[in-house]
Amino acid sequence: MAEEERAKGRSAIETPEDEAEPVAAEGAVVVGVDGSEAALRAVRWAAERAAWRSVPLHVVHAYGLVSRYFAMDVPVPPGVIESLLAEARAILREAVAEAEATASGVEVHTQLVNHPAVPALLRCSQGAELVVLGASGFGGFAGMLAGSTTVAVAGHAAAPVVVVRCGEGRSAPPTSGPIVVGVDGSPLSERAVAGAFEEAALRSAPLVVVRAWMDVEDEGVMRRAKLFFTNTPEEDEVRALLDEQLAGWEEKYPGVSVERVVVRDRPRRQLLERSRTAQLVVVGSRGRGGFTGMLLGSTSQALIHHAGCPVMIVRPRDSDQED
Numbered sequence: 001m002a003e004e005e006r007a008k009g010r011s012a013i014e015t016p017e018d019e020a021e022p023v024a025a026e027g028a029v030v031v032g033v034d035g036s037e038a039a040l041r042a043v044r045w046a047a048e049r050a051a052w053r054s055v056p057l058h059v060v061h062a063y064g065l066v067s068r069y070f071a072m073d074v075p076v077p078p079g080v081i082e083s084l085l086a087e088a089r090a091i092l093r094e095a096v097a098e099a100e101a102t103a104s105g106v107e108v109h110t111q112l113v114n115h116p117a118v119p120a121l122l123r124c125s126q127g128a129e130l131v132v133l134g135a136s137g138f139g140g141f142a143g144m145l146a147g148s149t150t151v152a153v154a155g156h157a158a159a160p161v162v163v164v165r166c167g168e169g170r171s172a173p174p175t176s177g178p179i180v181v182g183v184d185g186s187p188l189s190e191r192a193v194a195g196a197f198e199e200a201a202l203r204s205a206p207l208v209v210v211r212a213w214m215d216v217e218d219e220g221v222m223r224r225a226k227l228f229f230t231n232t233p234e235e236d237e238v239r240a241l242l243d244e245q246l247a248g249w250e251e252k253y254p255g256v257s258v259e260r261v262v263v264r265d266r267p268r269r270q271l272l273e274r275s276r277t278a279q280l281v282v283v284g285s286r287g288r289g290g291f292t293g294m295l296l297g298s299t300s301q302a303l304i305h306h307a308g309c310p311v312m313i314v315r316p317r318d319s320d321q322e323d
Contacts, residue, residue, distance in 0.1 A: 022113050024126035025058040030159070031099075031132040032121050032149070033061050035091040038134030042164040043095045044102045045173060045310065046132035049162075051103035052202050055129055059095045060111045062120035063088040088112060118152045125157040130312075135165045135304070154304055154313045155285065155296045160195055161315070167276065167308030174279045174309050178206045178259070181282040182271050182299065184213070185241060188284035192314045193245065196282040197253045199312070205279065206257040211242050212267040238262055268302040275307040282312040 031046035033039040043059065050057040063084070092112050099108050113120050125131045133150045154161040166173050181196035183189045193209070200207040239262050250258060263270060275281045283300050296304075296313070303311045 022060070022062070022111055022115060022120040022123040024128070025056075025060075025109075025124045026127035028056040028058045028109070028128055029053065029130045029132060030058045030060060030121070030124045030128045031095075032117060032134075032153070033059060033091060033095040034117070034134075035087075035094075036134060036136070038136050038164070040095065040098050040134075041166070041172065042132050042134040043098045045162070045164045046130070047099040047103040047106055047108075049130060049132070049202075051106045053129060056107040056109055057099055057103075058109045058111060058124060058128075059092060059099060060113070060121060060124050061088055061092045061095070062111075062113050062115050062117040064114060064116040064120075117149045118156075121149070121153050122156055122158070125153070125159045125161075128159040130162055131157050131159050132162045132164060135163055150304065151296070151301075154300070157315055159315070161313045162280075162310055163304045163307075163313070164310045165304075165307050177277050177279045177309070178208045179203070179280050179282065180208045180210060180271065180274045180278040182210050182212070182267050182284075183242065183245065184211070184267070184284075185245065186284065188314060188316050190245070191316075192282050192284045192312075193249060195312060195314055196280075197249045197256055199280055199282065200256045201253050203279070204255075206259065208259045208261060208274065208278070209242065209246060210261045210263075210267070210270050210274065211238060212261075212263050212265045212270040213238070235262060235264070268299040271299065271303060272306055272308075275303065275309045275311070278309045280310050280312060281307055282314065285313050285315050 029046050029050040031039075031043050033043060047057055089112065092110055096108055096110060099106060111120075111124065121131060121133075131153060133153060134147075135150065136147045150163055154163065164173055179196050179200040181192055183193060196207055196209075199205075239260070242260060242262060246258060246260070250256070261270070271281055271283065281303055283303060285296055285300050300311075300313050304313065
């Protein structure tokens with residue numbers, strides 16, 4: 001009898017009325033929600049982008065009751081299940097209302113699934129335009145580091161991931177300023193440039209392309225290097241290569257104003273500094289210095305934790321040779 005009751009408890013959790021397997025959000029903007037204010041900021045940001053791109057918005061809430069609350073072999077009282085499901089549905093309704101209020105007319109779809117958040121969002125990222133997440137989850141404090149779900153999705157997603165950060169002293173992400181993209185000449189960097197040009201064109205914003213190198217930690221070495229190696233033949237070569245990389249994109253997006261920044265400095269320092277006045281920073285998930293199999297490089301890690309504006313992390317395709 002006890003075994004029968006336990007089986008009933010598991011069945012009630014695993015097959016609730018709203019449960020469905022997470023599905024790929026082909027051609028859509030995906031936003032993950034968890035009831036936090038950070039998630040609602042992400043919903044507003046994602047709704048605007050879906051409207052600009054004329055694509056649907058998929059709002060995903062993965063509540064994962066089994067992993068969050070109960071041991072697998074412990075029966076769960078029906079009232080508890082109903083209460084938790086009611087909370088999950090309320091979170092989704094609030095997010096949908098926020099999306100529709102932000103971008104009236106945007107096509108909104110929902111997914112409410114009883115799965116852990118990371119695998120659910122990774123599945124939804126297949127074929128998506130973007131995956132959008134808040135910088136911290138439920139219970140997070142303003143200015144805190146990005147949550148574990150955000151870091152994991154940014155490191156594994158099949159689509160670009162935008163982490164919606166506000167910056168110090170702001171309650172909403174900036175809506176003015178340039179789009180900033182970090183480049184290093186790698187294939188993944190080329191994908192970041194493509195995303196940055198598209199975003200700049202959509203927002204009628206200027207684009208700042210940053211090519212920084214000499215990623216060393218010792219500040220004294222850095223200052224001496226800047227003093228002795230400014231305007232060297234190597235720097236001229238970097239500028240020429242950057243001009244070559246951007247030529248085709250400037251032809252494709254003639255309305256985008258482009259500023260080139262070529263500097264001997266740590267990329268993460270340059271990009272973090274520029275994020276204070278930007279409305280979006282775009283980077284590859286890792287640069288040339290990363291190791292095969294590394295999910296996020298030091299620059300992308302620093303940005304998702306500390307940037308002063310939303311950050312777009314571009315992941316490699318299977319055809320890219322860096323992973």
